[in-house]
Amino acid sequence: MNAATAEAAITAWIATQGEAMLGELKAMVNTDGGSYDKAGVDAVGAQVRAFMERHAIPVETVRGERFGDCLRATVAGGDATASGNARQNIVLMGHRDTVFPKGEPERRPFRIEDGRAYGPGVADMKAGLVMNMFVLAAFAKHGGAPGPLVGLFTGDEEIGSPEGRAVIEAEARRARVVYNSEPGRPSGGIVTGRKGGVFSVVDIEGRAAHSGGNFEAGISAIGEMAAKITAIHALTDLQRGITLNVGLVSGGQSVNTVAPSAQMQIDLRYVEPADREEIMGKIHDIVARSSVPGTKATLTIRGEFLPLTQSPAAARLFEGYRAAASESGLEIKGEFSGGCADSGFTAAVGAPTLCAVGPVGGKAHSPEEYLEVATLVPRAQALARAILRLEGTGL
Known part of the structure; x- marks a missing residue:
């Protein structure tokens, strides 16, 4: 299957998955998952694992002693005989933990109102996790990935990744590029720099x-x-x-x-x-x-x-993403954020990294946190297109 055929098949399939994505998101938001609630974070991990198993995607677990386990899902891609960057992993990353106390989903369960979804962690960053799950499933179903894909689902980002950091850095050292699916900015932009x-x-x-x-x-x-x-x-x-x-x-x-x-x-x-x-x-x-x-x-x-700084390679990655997103009807700008994220760890070890490529949301860490439901499908398509066109960035 050539790249154009794969892109058409993958984006068409993702276009049919909006309701399924919302179903996974509802179940995930309604599961407790504060950073210090290992059982809750691992319950979200069990949902991720079950989804991957339904789509015949292998998943391995890196156990966390105090905090949520790290899950590593893999989808084969590219030319197995290739060398250099073509055999390095394309990483889709996200964290399962939230900042909210035990019982918050019972007090504020998932709901949709006027085109926005609400609930603890709905944007930061359970929608991004769901997006990554469906992008991986799309490539597993239709093929076409220009290299091996890795979905990394960590469990302790909101408290500085005390156990996840080593896993993230190890993954980044063998990564071709990293897309971190933190929520897209309220403006629709993505994050190219962080404190x-x-x-x-x-x-x-x-x-x-x-x-x-x-x-x-x-x-x-x-x-x-x-x-x-x-x-x-x-x-x-x-x-x-x-x-x-x-x-x-x-x-x-x-x-x-x-x-x-x-x-x-x-x-x-x-x-x-x-x-x-x-x-x-x-x-x-x-x-x-x-x-x-x-x-x-x-x-x-x-x-x-660590801060996320934009290297020349990351700048090329951004331009590639922006061009791909335009075909999903998205006009993307890069923004700087005073917030921190795991993307700083991947950038610091040399992996070209983009952050906040997830669905658009706002007011994170508050009872008013929201997700723009209409962005779930196009942001997933944009990420898939960016992956498919990675060769064109020279990375």
């Missing part, structure tokens, strides 16, 4: 004392935390795209006790890779320095994302 992020916790020790009867014997951890917050926020440099946010604080024992302990959690976002070392160095200096004599502080990094 990196470091999520850390600072624990501060002081000494308790009665705040009325023995005040001078106390050492206030909260007082020290206040000084550190001011210093950390002062590192923000909007012109460079560097932001620092202490988003969670806790501490103290009682209102009439000098606080013996306190904790703050820091969100750092940056654009340039070199900025990470500079700002983290300054944070370490602030943590080590005591404004309130006698306090001690320790910093622990709990999660991290």
